[in-house]
Amino acid sequence: MNYSVSEENYLKTIFHLQKKEGTVTTNELAAELKTRPASVTDMMKKLKTKKLLHYQPYQGFRLTADGSKVALGIIRRHRLWEYFLAEKLNFTWDEVHEVAEELEHVSNKKLIDKLDAYLGYPKNDPHGDPIPDASGKIEQGKKIRLQDAPLQIPCRVAGVRNQSPGMLELLAHKKIRIGTILEIRQKFDFDHSLEVKTGKQQIITISRQLAENLLVTHED
């Protein structure tokens, strides 16, 4: 019932990767965790014997129901701490991830549930990602890329797919944050750039690269 820091980091990363495609490969996971494929194989064998993973050699892997449950617990802790750091300790949203990466491994249930209550049961972390509740249930607001959002309909920035310093710098410059309301006025086929109206009625231009990495939900 208790997992090592290393096991937890593997489980969480597999959970995220398998959302994008059904199944995760050895090299993919090694790249994401900055480790070697041989190390991944070793860990996959271990997680399989613990029944947290479906795995047959050369076939890729995905979490079992038990594995997903463990992963959701880690993600809950990670995102609650991110919220705490941003909301209570005044960390900026690009600083919180690194610290939460360590705090997430303190797995005392009472601590996390009390933290949740103290924070007022927040629904989303500072990056707009949903926070699983105490039972592991996660609210999926259907996030789409700004690029794919309909014209003339206001939507709300709910997350980013990329947290590179360059991206964050650009967002800061354009004054776009989680929660910012955007409405696409026009799409230009030539360079796939967008002309967008902000909540403050300013007209700005958003490049294809940025529009691909901005996640929005329907405003309501």
Place this chain on the structure above:
Amino acid sequence: MNYSVSEENYLKTIFHLQKKEGTVTTNELAAELKTRPASVTDMMKKLKTKKLLHYQPYQGFRLTADGSKVALGIIRRHRLWEYFLAEKLNFTWDEVHEVAEELEHVSNKKLIDKLDAYLGYPKNDPHGDPIPDASGKIEQGKKIRLQDAPLQIPCRVAGVRNQSPGMLELLAHKKIRIGTILEIRQKFDFDHSLEVKTGKQQIITISRQLAENLLVTHED
């Protein structure tokens, strides 16, 4: 500059033990950490090569200045988290230690300093122990007469009000020095004598005259 959870637990425990007596022994430390003497010896060698410890085989050990500095950092984190848990998350004072035992190992300086600020720079943890500041300085409690110290609470001999030869002879005989830890077990109204437990777990009797002239501070 970064230490493992295990190294940190050793450093912190040595710091606490060496306060009671100048030097710490292998068995003492093994008992406190619930490990084996052989494991302690292994770790002592490692901490010595890292220059955190003074250690010669069979001679016991104590922290170097560097080692104490690291230990104080761990104690600062531990006690700040204890304060947070009690004050903000409504943990009771007997629950906080166990959780802080894990949180103390998240050693991000910015996190701890921001937490400190958020909590309003508390001076003491929920057990009354002083919290070291960001530079590692620890506030020593004010000196009171042993006679006026609370029962069942360990305190530290910090001075004497009287330095007559007779007093010093008596102190030497009872093996009481500056730094000795004493805990009052019982106060007798008839003659105002005290039954006191020493740091070495010996039970001794201290007369009214002596108790009036011994100055102690709250431990730690």
Place this chain on the structure above:
DNA sequence: AACATAATTTAGATTTGTCTAAATAATTTT
């Protein structure tokens, strides 16, 4: 289908932290 390339696994080594059992040193008792 055969070959080349890429992905994955295996074999064997390393580091960290722990353990048991045996050897050695220090301390206490006689």
Place this chain on the structure above:
DNA sequence: AAAATTATTTAGACAAATCTAAATTATGTT
């Protein structure tokens, strides 16, 4: 001072997590 006891260290082993290099399996190309 010798013997007995206790404390400490050493030797050798093990589990966890990682690595490199080599072997194996899968995939893509001609």
